[in-house]
Amino acid sequence: MRKHRYLLSSESVTEGHPDKVCDQISDAILDSIMKQDPMGRVACETMVTTGLTIVAGEITTSCYVEIPKIIRHTIKEIGYDDPQYGFDHLTSGVITSIQAQSPDIALGVNKGGAGDQGMMFGYATDETKELMPMPIALAHKLSRRLADIRKKKIVKYLRPDGKSQVTVEYLNGMPHKVKTVIVSGHHDGKVKTKDIRHDLKKLVIDKVIPAHLMDKDVKIYINPTGRFEVGGPMADTGVTGRKIIVDTYGGVGSHGGGCFSGKDPTKVDRSASYMARYVAKNIVAAKLAKKCEIQLAYAIGIAEPVSIMVNTFGTGHVSEEKLVKATRKVFDLTPYGIIKNLRLRMPIYKKTACYGHFGREDEGFTWEEIDKINALRKEV
Secondary structure (H helix, E strand, C coil), X not given: CCCCEEEEEEXXXXXXXXXXXXXXXXXXXXXXXXXXXXXXXXXXXXXEECCEEEEEEEEECCCCCCHHHHHHHHHHHHCCCCHHHCCCCCCCEEEEEXXXXXXXXXXXXXXXXXXXXXXXXXXXXXXXXXXXXXXXXXXXXXXXXXXXXXXXXXXXCEEEEEEEEEEEEEECCXXXXXXXXXXXXXXXXXXXXXXXXXXXXXXXXXXXXXXXXXXXXXXXXXXXXXXXXXXXXXCCCEECCCCHHHHCCCCCCCCCXXXXXXXXXXXXXXXXXXXXXXXXXXXXXXXXXXXXXXXXXXXXXXXXXXXXXXXXXXXXXCCHHHHHHHHHXXXXXXHHHHHHHCCCCCCCCHHHHCCCCCCCCCCCCHHHCCCCHHHHHHHC
16 A cells, blocks of 8 residues: 655744734733633734834723733743843833724624634644644744743843744654754854754754654754844734734644634634634544544624534544534533633633643643543434
């Protein structure tokens, strides 16, 4: 039998990446409101550039939060605490433009309907213990390790921005070998390129990717241009929601197009995507399929999804029609049910804003639980 081979790549970024700075600011504002007013309505967008942070959006709440203070605290926490970075918590200008949620949207949300129309996807695969695609799982681990060695001052020349990318060769649908690894670390101007490449290979790549996964001819690129002195918002303008593939499955499966950060759970862009992952993960964990993608679609103001799709890519042990029926029976897919069962009215969101919203099993994310296995098996 002929072996089917293909390559799949996924990327991740550190919390100092300009788009991720924006995601964290938006979610920090959301968390501050959720702490005081769990019923608050938040749709908060951020943009950062050299020396400037702009926050705009629609917020309806009974509480008061000091948005400029939240912004500056978040920037400092990320690591932009020095004016020489071109962006820091003390000298960045702050502009805010906030208004209330549209009353037309509120009409539908107040009665338990979805906050918007749209389609949301969830995905799971048994190729890793987290039930995530291997390329994105490894890419996130590389980025987190890059950030850790900076924050713990193991490597003192690193700055907050950074990226990683992993290419995995698949053999007959399952990961076989890592073919390419890319790590780019933001650094000061004094360090030599050869030292960066030595340190990041030894302290990041070798610590994250098991030797048995590395192809004998693996290609490793560390700071491929040679220098990464100018980084963060000084190098690139950042915007909330521009890393939606990093946030989800690394390019595997489908995406509805909506971002997550800065949105309260009445926005199904976020909450229904979490529910779709929850459903897909439980189906795979129940061994009803090796791979599973869920699509949920909603109409604004309507509680029940207008459609549910289950795709097991030919790996299912029962029909997809049965899985759709079981999904409807086991899971409450209304916005109210999603928010209640996943406990989404808590200040948990800033933690999600970096290193992916999925596959993080030890961080208390309810949508990563696999507590519906028996119920699903019973239904099918």
